[in-house]
Amino acid sequence: MLMSAIKFVVIPLISLGMGLVAYSKISTREVGGIQYKTAPIEVRTLRQTISATGTLEPKGIVDVGAQVNGRVIEFGTDPISGAPIDYCSRVTKGMLLAKIDPAVYEVEVEIARAQAKRAEALVVQAEAQLAEAEAQLHRNVSELAQQKARLRRFEKDWQRVSRLTKVKASSEAERDAAQSDLESTSAGVAVSEAAIAQAKSRVDLQKAALLAAKAECENATAVLQRAETTLSYCSIVSPIDGTVIDRRVNQGQTVASSLSTPSLFLIASDLRDLEIWVSVNEADIGLIKPGLPVQFTVDSLPTEQFYGSVKQVRLNASMSQNVVTYTVVVSVENPAEVLIPYLTANVEFIIDERPSALCVPNAALLFSPSNKTASQSTTESQQSVWVFDPEPADTRAIREIVVNVGARDSRYTEIRSPKLREGLQVITGETGQEPERGFSNPFVPKLGTKEEK
Template sequence: MKRNKIIISIAVIAAIALALFFLFFNKKQDGVQLETEKPKIGYISETVTATGTVQPVDTTTVGSRISATIEEVYVDFNSKVKKGQLLAVLDKSLLQATVDQVKANLAEAESNAIYQKSNFNRQDQLYKTGSVSRAEYEIALNTYNTSKAAVNSIKAQLYSAERNVSFTRIYSPVDGVILSRSVSPGQTVAASFNTPTLFSIAKDITKMQVEAAVDEADIGDVSNGQRTTFTVDAYLNDVFKGTVKSIRLRPTTTSNVVTYTTILDAPNDALKLKPGMTASITIYTKEVNKALLIPAKALKYSPDSTLSKKYTIEQGGENTSKSKDATQVYIWVLNGNTIVRKQIRTGINNNTQVEVLTGLDANDHVIIGTSTVASNTGTAAASSPFLPQRPKR
């Protein structure tokens, strides 16, 4: 019995020793394998990212030309209004008193003009008969003309006073939605130096615009008509579409960062977009739908000299020092056991994929890198019932 235990122990030790030999001392030298990919047909784009603010396309401010107290306000925030609709009424008592005073002055001036006309007619008849001098005649004529001018002047004053009374009724100049209301009944409006804003009206909130701040490093790629998409925090799962409308030439500098305001048209038929929302914007500066694409890392690959033991390396194409075109680059293609350098002309490069314009076809095997493959010949160790199996690669 004791002898059998010794024999089993020796067998186990021998099996472990054999496994360790194959595992550590009989391991083959690691091999190098090329990673290749065939070019694919697909979509590629270059984009510019920015942030911006959603705003109505056209906003009209409604103010007051006169100073008075607000009597009534007939609209509130978000109220839909029509052109010509009454929005508010101001106190007109003082202005009406001015109108009444000017009317009285006009009546006096008209009465005086009638008298001066009658006096002039008498002086004219007397002058024709030689009963009065020419000086007296001219005095009567001048007085009559002055009275007529006074009537016209007071009529202008009356028109101005009546217009001021009409300004006490504030009407909407456009169809739209009230974005802001700055006054309440009883509040005094002072229009001495500038026109106070009473209401702000958005003409059409189904058509919004985004004011995007585009960095100066990216603005050169942006132009009118380019497609854009953006998201807002209120609807993270919704992607809104737009179009570049214009680029304002006036720059904005914040913390030494120069940006240019770029206006994007944004349809808002669902009325989800609201003024003031912050938008995260993507502007598609270049797009190709059916492009021949290769991985961008293929442009950085260069074969190592150790590959010459297994592969034949051919330096095809022109000398890179002679090429001044940045789109003329070189890649390596695997053809059987031969590694061949090819010159290609590239288009869009988004740092993940590269558009190939010329120099490559869809059947080429483009080398994108290498991988190391380790192998063992220890079949005996792998089949030992006393050791765990090594994971397969």
């Protein structure tokens, strides 16, 4: 309320003062019964600017959210004040911002750890069973070799007994015994070969079981890592060094991460380096290039002037009520941190600056005498001003001078002509056809008498 009252009084007074200064340079002169308003030619610094408004934005901003569900049980500690993390707290990368109740997730970690240990035990068991199957296979191979050796010996015995039996040197009983040993040993070889095939099948089966146990162990290990990672998400840490702009959760509040991640903190990386996002009309955007100097003010510090430069001209336009605007990003250094995010900035892009330009009021270039009969021809870069002839007072008249025009602002235009110099009076208007009303400021209340009926 107080600030509004101050603005209501100060702004009209400042405007009144500026108007009085401008009015003090205006004079009048009569020629041929016509009163002409005049103003002096001045040497001044002339700036051609484009005005726009924008918003101060942090250069780097991170929205910190939660990846798990639960109740916020505590906040981290502000390293400067020792109080819980809050608005404007300075944080560093990895610092604890808040903690979500980890009880459920700790149980899940214990379950996953037990399953991982069980899977590791199954791997050890499968390895032992595979080793046993391979040992059995080796025993069966050895038995087969023994059976084959016995078979070769019994074959020789049977052949020898058969020859002796033919010459009556051996009995039939001996021949039958040799044949029985041969057939028995042959059957033993077949059994050994079948045992080897069965042992090989068991080895293959145990190898598959071992692979399955190892895969299960890897799966259980991955589940444990996921559970531990989920548990770590209960500790919300800062991803960058910066300042907390917004805290969007309270202690004891339950957060739920479903389709969208809930936002807990908004952190700006460095408030000493800000940006202004300025909306510029399409008619002016062609004059704005990266590196262009910028000056601006903010309403919270009306007497301070700040500076920056154009960083980027974004090509993504927006339309509102058939007005097309482009976003221009202005880089601003804020070493003292007097500027804070989201202030409205009144921006002026400095398109051109002439430090010692010979200038006339814009009204002088728009003036044309009411009794003019003809004008000198001009080009696009030329215009005319009117001055008084340096003749004796009784024959004094006005004359037209063609000048080359340069940069201009809202009040003055740069001119170039060898016929003009600083201090020379140029005509800005006529007052002879209607009474002079004097200086009028739209910000000052008009006080006067009421018309009598």
